[in-house]
Amino acid sequence: MDYFDSLRAATPARLQIGRTGSRYKTKSYLDFRAAHAAANDAVMSEVSGETLQRLGLFEVRTKCKNKYEMLTRPDWGRCFSEETKAYLKQHATVGADVQIYCGDGLSAPSIAANVPDMLPMLRLALEQDGITVGKPFFVRYCRVNTAREIGPLLDAKVVCVLIGERPGLLTDESMSAYIVYKPHPEMSESAYTVVSNISRFGMPPVEAAAYIADVIREMLKQKASGLRLKL
Amino acid sequence: MKLQTTLFGKPYTFHSVKEVLAKANEQKSGDTLAGIGAADAKERVAAKYVLADLTVEEVTNSPAVEYSEDAVTRIILDDLDRAQYEKIKGKTIGELRETILDNLITGDRILTLARGMSSEVIAALAKLMGNLDLMYVARKLHITATCNTTIGKPGTFAVRLQPNHPTDDVKGVTASLLEGLSYGAGDAVIGSNPAIDTLKSTSDILNLFNDVKTRLHIPTQICVLSHITTQLEALKAGVPMDLCFQSIAGSEKALASFGTDVDMLAEANELMRQYGTSKGPNYLYFETGQGSELSAGAHNGADQLVMESRCYGLARHYKPFLVNTVVGFIGPEYIYDSKELIRAALEDNFCGHMHGLPMGCDICYTNHMKADQNDCDSLLVMLASAGCHYVMGIPQSDDVMLMYQSTSYHDIAAVREMLGLSPIEPFREWLESYGIWENGRLGKNAGNPRIFL
Numbered sequence: 215m216d217y218f219d220s221l222r223a224a225t226p227a228r229l230q231i232g233r234t235g236s237r238y239k240t241k242s243y244l245d246f247r248a249a250h251a252a253a254n255d256a257v258m259s260e261v262s263g264e265t266l267q268r269l270g271l272f273e274v275r276t277k278c279k280n281k282y283e284m285l286t287r288p289d290w291g292r293c294f295s296e297e298t299k300a301y302l303k304q305h306a307t308v309g310a311d312v313q314i315y316c317g318d319g320l321s322a323p324s325i326a327a328n329v330p331d332m333l334p335m336l337r338l339a340l341e342q343d344g345i346t347v348g349k350p351f352f353v354r355y356c357r358v359n360t361a362r363e364i365g366p367l368l369d370a371k372v373v374c375v376l377i378g379e380r381p382g383l384l385t386d387e388s389m390s391a392y393i394v395y396k397p398h399p400e401m402s403e404s405a406y407t408v409v410s411n412i413s414r415f416g417m418p419p420v421e422a423a424a425y426i427a428d429v430i431r432e433m434l435k436q437k438a439s440g441l442r443l444k445l
Numbered sequence: 446m447k448l449q450t451t452l453f454g455k456p457y458t459f460h461s462v463k464e465v466l467a468k469a470n471e472q473k474s475g476d477t478l479a480g481i482g483a484a485d486a487k488e489r490v491a492a493k494y495v496l497a498d499l500t501v502e503e504v505t506n507s508p509a510v511e512y513s514e515d516a517v518t519r520i521i522l523d524d525l526d527r528a529q530y531e532k533i534k535g536k537t538i539g540e541l542r543e544t545i546l547d548n549l550i551t552g553d554r555i556l557t558l559a560r561g562m563s564s565e566v567i568a569a570l571a572k573l574m575g576n577l578d579l580m581y582v583a584r585k586l587h588i589t590a591t592c593n594t595t596i597g598k599p600g601t602f603a604v605r606l607q608p609n610h611p612t613d614d615v616k617g618v619t620a621s622l623l624e625g626l627s628y629g630a631g632d633a634v635i636g637s638n639p640a641i642d643t644l645k646s647t648s649d650i651l652n653l654f655n656d657v658k659t660r661l662h663i664p665t666q667i668c669v670l671s672h673i674t675t676q677l678e679a680l681k682a683g684v685p686m687d688l689c690f691q692s693i694a695g696s697e698k699a700l701a702s703f704g705t706d707v708d709m710l711a712e713a714n715e716l717m718r719q720y721g722t723s724k725g726p727n728y729l730y731f732e733t734g735q736g737s738e739l740s741a742g743a744h745n746g747a748d749q750l751v752m753e754s755r756c757y758g759l760a761r762h763y764k765p766f767l768v769n770t771v772v773g774f775i776g777p778e779y780i781y782d783s784k785e786l787i788r789a790a791l792e793d794n795f796c797g798h799m800h801g802l803p804m805g806c807d808i809c810y811t812n813h814m815k816a817d818q819n820d821c822d823s824l825l826v827m828l829a830s831a832g833c834h835y836v837m838g839i840p841q842s843d844d845v846m847l848m849y850q851s852t853s854y855h856d857i858a859a860v861r862e863m864l865g866l867s868p869i870e871p872f873r874e875w876l877e878s879y880g881i882w883e884n885g886r887l888g889k890n891a892g893n894p895r896i897f898l
Binding site: 402 | 474478608609610611612614616617618619620621623624640643672674701702703704740741776777778781811812813817818840841842843844845846847848849850855858859862886887891892894895898
């Protein structure tokens with residue numbers, strides 16, 4: 215192994231794939247096509263009831279009825295029906311310091327892959343510091359901007375959405391955390407603090423949990439998030 | 446002002462220039478989402494007929510956002526060359542379209558006239574043009590800009606080397622960087638999107654780029670695409686930086702959603718002039734993309750092509766070195782499939798060039814839209830033929846941080862070879878000195894990054 219090999223080992227990028235003239239070798243061309251096929255499938259798959267049961271999450275859904283609506287109607291994927299809101303107020307926690315919830319977003323596989331290692335650690339880290347954490351739940355057909363409704367509805371100081379990222383070719387399991395201090399419907403997008411690329415190929419979920427807990431502590435202290443938060 | 450027409454015996458009446466522009470736009474899922482697109486194909490064409498007969502003056506006087514309400518509108522209208530505007534204000538949009546398509550008018554003459562066109566007027570022209578029209582005009586417009594090297598000379602086609610890494614690991618970034626150089630990528634800029642937007646991460650990667658650039662004597666420019674405030678912190682701390690990057694949008698409110706404003710952009714330009722490590726006079730790098738205003742709830746009822754064109758009106762104020770549309774990144778809510786993707790890319794390339802900008806394109810798609818690598822292949826050849834200044838170079842087109850696909854090191858080499866295009870001049874000589882580029886195509890050492898160690 216030479217020095218370049220040691221550099222190359224530090225990235226999952228598709229390097230050293232060779233060439234025939236200025237085009238790809240047959241195998242690397244087909245490997246790419248296979249990865250794209252898997253990514254397409256991840257977008258369209260659903261998080262199963264079994265998975266949610268195992269994770270101890272109850273389920274609500276946005277105004278979207280299916281994946282197609284989720285993909286083309288961001289305005290529906292960020293809000294809930296009146297019945298769902300009432301259900302949330304009854305079954306979730308009102309008035310916690312922090313409300314964490316999970317959403318499928320664009321990758322169903324990301325939930326089963328990351329939440330088991332991340333969510334319990336994150337809760338524990340916060341609760342050890344005397345921060346109250348609302349009962350977590352799962353939102354199907356979920357967009358990040360559900361936070362704008364969830365925050366005021368459950369009267370949480372900080373809202374943290376753990377949501378499936380758009381799958382790449384490297385992995386269909388990546389998750390992001392969108393964290394925001396006192397979200398509301400009119401807030402600017404720049405109010406979110408984002409931790410992205412959470413997966414075994416990027417930031418490991420355990421490490422992400424510790425980092426997110428630090429971020430949330432700072433938000434509660436500085437009473438700010440996004441660009442206004444100094445980390 | 447005439448806002449009605451009859452088509453196939455049916456009368457069509459519109460209520461404003463903004464509505465005519467929106468309904469005359471080619472199909473985009475974002476306009477449908479906003480509820481402002483044409484109801485059907487006939488209404489779309491009816492709006493195009495009405496638009497063709499509106500004068501330049503009428504369109505100029507109907508900006509997407511009021512002058513008094515929006516800093517972007519003020520920049521666009523205050524920057525208009527009044528002498529050029531006077532020459533064209535009485536023409537209809539249909540007549541102006543024919544003027545710029547005439548093969549007897551030179552590219553330089555079009556660019557001079559275009560200084561009298563508002564972003565809405567330029568968008569209006571695009572709405573009356575087919576894909577080939579858009580390519581035909583853009584190709585004639587030769588626009589250069591200089592940072593350390595000069596981009597945009599005829600016969601060149603440049604590449605941003607984009608060595609992104611999921612956690613900004615410096616070793617991993619170095620591997621992608623060296624391999625990209627070995628395929629001839631990196632003459633537009635060596636620029637990475639950081640996974641973590643902190644001063645430390647931005648500084649670490651800028652220092653890495655500067656070390657490699659200095660050690661290998663690479664004639665190019667370096668940039669890390671973190672938020673503008675992070676980059677300015679790095680700049681003030683003395684970190685080497687050739688270009689300052691920011692994503693921009695076509696209204697003041699949308700700019701605010703990106704955490705920036707017109708004063709911050711002006712300040713960045715001035716700080717780069719004073720403290721940047723590049724020669725200049727062009728120091729900024731902007732990214733745009735149709736749909737970002739609607740995504741931020743800041744489109745003010747205007748369609749996404751008009752709002753995109755206004756990004757270029759804003760950009761031209763700051764004389765940037767690079768501008769590119771990230772055309773397929775935003776998702777199917779705004780650009781649904783490959784047909785919309787290709788159309789939007791050609792519109793953006795045209796509108797950017799008409800604004801006198803060194804215009805590139807991130808030819809890309811995400812895995813939740815109806816497009817694939819074959820569409821990127823097609824669009825790459827179209828844009829390279831249409832005077833596009835630069836595209837992205839990524840290992841096998843797969844960005845392992847941003848999780849989307851763009852164009853690859855291999856793709857750039859193939860299209861340069863096919864169309865007889867070269868890397869930027871001093872960079873080409875540098876590649877030749879390493880045996881990476883020989884006789885207009887990849888040379889014997891291409892694809893071997895070990896030659897740099």
